[in-house]
Amino acid sequence: MTDQIQPSMWERFRTFFGKGSTQLSLFIIVVCLWVVFSNLAPGFLSKFNLNSLGRSMAIDMVIGFSQMVVLVTGGMNLAVGAIGVCAVMMSGFLLQDMGLPIPLALAGALLTGTLLGWINGFAIVKSGVNSFIITLSSASLFSGGMLILTKAVPFNNLPTAIGAFGRMRVGPVSVLMLVAIAIGIGLLILYRYTTLGRQILATGANERAARMSGVPVDRAIIFSHALSGALASAAGLMLVARLSAAMPAVGGEGWLLPSFLAPVLGGTLLSGGYISVIGTMLGAALVTTLRSGLLVLQVGNFWFQLFLGIALLAAVLLERYRATTALRREVKQT
Amino acid sequence: MNTLARRIFSVEWSGILAAAIAGFIALALLSPAFLSEFNQFVLLRSLCITLLVAYAQMVTLGVGQLNLSVGAIGGLVAIIAGGLMDAQGMPVIVAVPIAVLIGGAAGFLNGWLTVRTGINGFIITLATGSAFTGINLGITKAIPFYDLPPAFVAFGIGRAGILPYLLIVPLIVTVVMLVFFRRTIPGRQLLAVGGNEHAAELSGISLTRTIIIAHTLSGLLAATAAILAVAQLGSAQPTIGASWLIISFAAPIIGGASLQGGHVSVVGTFIAVVLLALIQNGLVLINVDPYWVQFLLGALILGAVWINRLRAVHTGTD
Numbered sequence: 001m002t003d004q005i006q007p008s009m010w011e012r013f014r015t016f017f018g019k020g021s022t023q024l025s026l027f028i029i030v031v032c033l034w035v036v037f038s039n040l041a042p043g044f045l046s047k048f049n050l051n052s053l054g055r056s057m058a059i060d061m062v063i064g065f066s067q068m069v070v071l072v073t074g075g076m077n078l079a080v081g082a083i084g085v086c087a088v089m090m091s092g093f094l095l096q097d098m099g100l101p102i103p104l105a106l107a108g109a110l111l112t113g114t115l116l117g118w119i120n121g122f123a124i125v126k127s128g129v130n131s132f133i134i135t136l137s138s139a140s141l142f143s144g145g146m147l148i149l150t151k152a153v154p155f156n157n158l159p160t161a162i163g164a165f166g167r168m169r170v171g172p173v174s175v176l177m178l179v180a181i182a183i184g185i186g187l188l189i190l191y192r193y194t195t196l197g198r199q200i201l202a203t204g205a206n207e208r209a210a211r212m213s214g215v216p217v218d219r220a221i222i223f224s225h226a227l228s229g230a231l232a233s234a235a236g237l238m239l240v241a242r243l244s245a246a247m248p249a250v251g252g253e254g255w256l257l258p259s260f261l262a263p264v265l266g267g268t269l270l271s272g273g274y275i276s277v278i279g280t281m282l283g284a285a286l287v288t289t290l291r292s293g294l295l296v297l298q299v300g301n302f303w304f305q306l307f308l309g310i311a312l313l314a315a316v317l318l319e320r321y322r323a324t325t326a327l328r329r330e331v332k333q334t
Numbered sequence: 335m336n337t338l339a340r341r342i343f344s345v346e347w348s349g350i351l352a353a354a355i356a357g358f359i360a361l362a363l364l365s366p367a368f369l370s371e372f373n374q375f376v377l378l379r380s381l382c383i384t385l386l387v388a389y390a391q392m393v394t395l396g397v398g399q400l401n402l403s404v405g406a407i408g409g410l411v412a413i414i415a416g417g418l419m420d421a422q423g424m425p426v427i428v429a430v431p432i433a434v435l436i437g438g439a440a441g442f443l444n445g446w447l448t449v450r451t452g453i454n455g456f457i458i459t460l461a462t463g464s465a466f467t468g469i470n471l472g473i474t475k476a477i478p479f480y481d482l483p484p485a486f487v488a489f490g491i492g493r494a495g496i497l498p499y500l501l502i503v504p505l506i507v508t509v510v511m512l513v514f515f516r517r518t519i520p521g522r523q524l525l526a527v528g529g530n531e532h533a534a535e536l537s538g539i540s541l542t543r544t545i546i547i548a549h550t551l552s553g554l555l556a557a558t559a560a561i562l563a564v565a566q567l568g569s570a571q572p573t574i575g576a577s578w579l580i581i582s583f584a585a586p587i588i589g590g591a592s593l594q595g596g597h598v599s600v601v602g603t604f605i606a607v608v609l610l611a612l613i614q615n616g617l618v619l620i621n622v623d624p625y626w627v628q629f630l631l632g633a634l635i636l637g638a639v640w641i642n643r644l645r646a647v648h649t650g651t652d
Contacts, residue, residue, distance in 0.1 A: 129639050130593055132400070132456075133583075137635040140580050144629030152625075257464050260457075270457065306468025312461040316453050 026265060026282040030289055037293035044296045053292050054173065055166070058180035059238050060284040063255050064262025065187060066231035068280050071263050072191075073224045074204040074272025075131030079120060079139035080232045081255035085248055086146045087113040087233030092155030092246025095162070102161060110233050116142055117229020121222035147248065154247035163244030176238050180281075183234065188277045200224055204272025257308055258287050265315040286311070346590040347602035349641065354609045361612065365619040374496040377615045379566065384607045385504040386559035387578045388585035389511055390552045392603050395586050396515070397548035398528040398595025399455035403444060403463030404556045404582045408575030410466045411437040411560040416479030416570020419486070426486045434557040440466060441553015445546035455549075470572050479570040490565025500562055507558070511600045524548055529596025584631055585610060588638035610634075 037044045063080065070077040091109035094100045100108070116138075124134045168175040191197035202210040203220040211217045235255075240246050264270060265286055266279025290311065294304050361368045387404060394401040415433035418424045424432075444462055448455045492499045514521040526534040527544045535541050556575075563574045587593070588609070589602030613634075614627055 123636070127640060127643065129643065133587070133593060133635065133639055136580065136583060137632040137639075140628050140632030140635070142632075144625055144627070144632060147625035148623055148629060151623075257460065260460065264457070270454065303468055303472045305464045306472060309461040309463070309465030309468060312457065312464070313447070316457055316461075317451055320451060320453065 023267060023276060023279045023282055026267075026279060026286065030282060030285050033286070033289050033293060037289070037296065041293075041296045044293060049292065049296060050172075051169075051174065053288060054177045055242055056292065057285055057288040058174065058176040059235050059242065060258055060262060060288050061180040061281050062183060062231055062235040062238060063259045064266075064280045064284045065183060065277075066228045066235060067259035068263035068266075068268050068275060068277070069187070069200075069224050069231065070131070070228045071268050071270060072200055072204045072272055072275045073221050074207065075124065075221070075224075076135065076260075076270075077117075077120065077225065077228045077232075078132065078135040078256065079116070079142060080228065080259045081253055082139040082142040082146075083113050083116045083229045083232040084236035084239075084255060086116060086142050087236040088240055088246045089146055089150050089155070089248055091237055091240055092158065093150070095158050095246075096155045102159060106237055109237055110230055113233025113236070114226050114230040117232070118222060118226040120229070121225030124225065125218045125221050150248065152248050154245055154249075156245045158240070158244060158246065160244075162241050166238075166241030166244065176241065179234075179238065183231070184277050184281055191275050191277070196220070196223065201273055201275065204274075206273070257305075257312070258284070261287055261308060261312050261315070264312065264319075267319070283315075346645070347599060347605050350588060350602065350605045350609055350638075354605055354612060357609065357612045357616065361616045361619065365616070367619055368616075371496050373615070373619070375493050375498060377611055378496060378501055379493075379498040380611045380614065381607055382498065382500045382504050383559050383562050383566065384581055384585065384611060385604065386507060386555050386562065387582045388589075388603050388607050389507060389600075390555035390559065391582035392511075392586040392589075392591055392598050392600070393524070393548050393555065394455070394552045395591045395593065396528050396595060396598040397524050397545055398531065399448065399545065399548065400459065401441075401444065401549065401552045401582075402456065402459040402579065403440070403466055404552065405575035405578035406463035406466035406470070407437050407440045407553050407556040408560040408563070408578055409470045409572055410440065410575075411557040412564050412570050412574040413470055413474050413479065413572050415561055415564055416482065417473070419483060420479035420481040420570070426483050430561055433561060434554060437557020437560065438550050438554040441550040441556070442546060444553065445549030448549065449542045449545050455545075474572045476572055478572060482564070482569065486565055487568045490562070490568060500566060503558065503562060507555070508600065508604060515598065515600060520544070520547055525596055525598070527596075528592075528594070580628075580631055580635075581610065584635050584638075587635055587642075590642065592642075606638075 034044075043049060063084070066080050066084075067077055087109040090112045091105055094105035094108045095102065098105075120131075120135055120138050123129075123138070124131050127134070165175060170178060189197075191201060199210070199215045200220045200223070202213070202215050203217045207217055232255075262283035263276075263280045265283035266281070267276040268274060268280060287308070290307055291304055294307065367373055387408070390404050391401055411433045414436055415429050418429035418432060419426065422429075440462070444455070444459055447453075447458045447462070451458070489499050515525065523534070523539045523544050524547065526537070526539055527541060531541060534544075556578075559578075560574055564570045567574070585606040586598065586603045589604070589606035590599040591597065591603065610631070613630060617624065617626055617630075
């Protein structure tokens with residue numbers, strides 16, 4: 001039996017960050033940021049800003065989910081923004097030019113995104129090519145195709161119910177946020193309690209082993225990409241509700257970094273096999289908080305990109321550090 | 335199949351060379367303006383920057399990595415060069431080398447971070463790309479620098495017949511690339527690391543140094559492309575580099591570079607850039623919607639990757 005020496009403050013701090021769950025430390029960082037921002041700029045906690053924050057956060061969360069479900073399989077989806085934009089313009093087309101009733105138009109847009117995602121998954125599985133290249137080219141293909149079809153003309157005459165839905169609130173919480181949370185709960189159930197979810201996790205953890213164990217790996221990958229497409233289009237639709245217009249300027253490359261940042265910050269491994277829905281939501285909260293805080297502080301949208309890049313680096317570094325310390329601890333104990 | 339035909343088909347860029355020649359002939363027949371002196375000049379000028387951007391990515395692909403920050407480095411170097419010449423009044427001979435060196439430093443940072451942290455270059459360059467863009471926009475507030483030395487701008491738009499003055503730079507770089515990958519030790523080591531990192535390390539090649547060299551080279555090439563872009567445009571726009579990412583991947587991959595690393599084709603990349611320039615030029619001449627370029631780019635990459643896989647399977651069983 002070894003003597004227990006009282007760990008120093010520094011060691012306790014290190015253990016907390018090393019052993020404490022990623023999600024907890026992320027939550028604390030977000031809270032700290034809120035405290036800092038509200039101290040520096042009283043306008044941060046204003047009703048107007050919190051409203052705006054809530055709706056932005058909801059959209060960022062769903063964008064993060066869209067990337068997360070593909071990261072889990074060990075791949076990546078660079079077409080998140082492109083699919084989102086396609087869904088946005090499809091919804092605008094169905095609502096304005098075809099005059100379809102709102103539920104039908106929304107369903108049509110969601111189906112479009114799911115189909116595009118399915119095409120990605122199918123191409124990846126059938127050709128055996130890296131998901132990076134497939135989704136890089138399909139992003140170009142989809143957004144190019146969309147621009148050809150729509151000539152980049154935005155749809156401004158959408159039914160007012162859409163915009164009203166975007167502004168609706170249940171108590172202090174925006175409806176869009178409720179939608180995001182509902183999606184999050186759905187994903188949680190998928191990956192924790194369903195067979196398909198566990199199959200996807202197995203595929204991401206070790207594809208060869210999963211395949212040899214009889215896991216339908218191809219089906220899991222195609223499903224994940226289709227789901228990613230569906231989530232990307234959901235995010236696009238939420239954006240349409242928020243803007244009350246369908247325009248091609250949104251999405252695209254602007255979604256790429258946040259879509260990676262939220263899951264990676266939240267603990268979803270880039271190599272696949274591990275997922276954290278709550279972590280992704282907190283990661284999205286961090287991104288949105290940063291953006292909103294910098295905006296309120298009038299630092300200028302430009303520096304936001306810089307902060308985002310640094311945040312991503314810091315997050316991955318922290319995750320590396322924790323992985324190494326976890327390994328070291330395991331080795332020490334044996 | 336006789337041996338001559340077999341030898342032609344086994345050269346990996348014979349396919350795209352045939353496509354480029356076919357495209358050239360088709361355009362000459364379809365559009366009377368294609369063969370005009372001015373159009374040929376425009377065609378050659380559009381090659382210049384794209385070639386360097388393609389080489390910038392090709393170098394990192396060779397070592398088995400991805401550099402998502404080529405465009406961001408390009409934009410940053412462009413505004414630094416412009417800023418030094420405009421706001422600081424530095425002469426071209428001082429400003430340009432400083433800017434290019436900064437691009438190299440940015441590449442060095444990418445490489446250093448990648449080896450130090452052990453994190454995949456994809457994430458590192460995604461993050462640094464965002465950071466560089468942020469610095470770019472933060473400094474310029476999206477306002478370009480317009481006041482550039484006239485001699486510099488004249489070099490950018492001047493020409494001798496159909497040959498733009500700018501073309502000298504990418505031609506020299508092409509020769510350098512060919513020599514680098516075929517005859518120099520660092521170049522061969524780079525490809526060795528890309529092909530099989532473990533074996534390369536066991537053979538005594540320093541992984542750290544090779545990866546850092548690759549990324550630094552990538553940064554230098556992106557910086558050179560940025561300088562050319564500034565000269566061509568006549569002003570330092572902060573948006574330079576924004577559209578570089580997909581082209582930087584398209585050309586090397588269509589040209590035959592392997593995504594896993596270890597194999598690049600300078601000649602293939604060159605022909606691929608020509609092909610892409612032909613497509614872009616042709617689409618403008620035939621008055622097709624410019625959005626088709628993006629669409630076709632994606633389709634081309636997919637097609638090229640598919641053909642490469644077919645060839646890999648074929649030569650495996652040959």
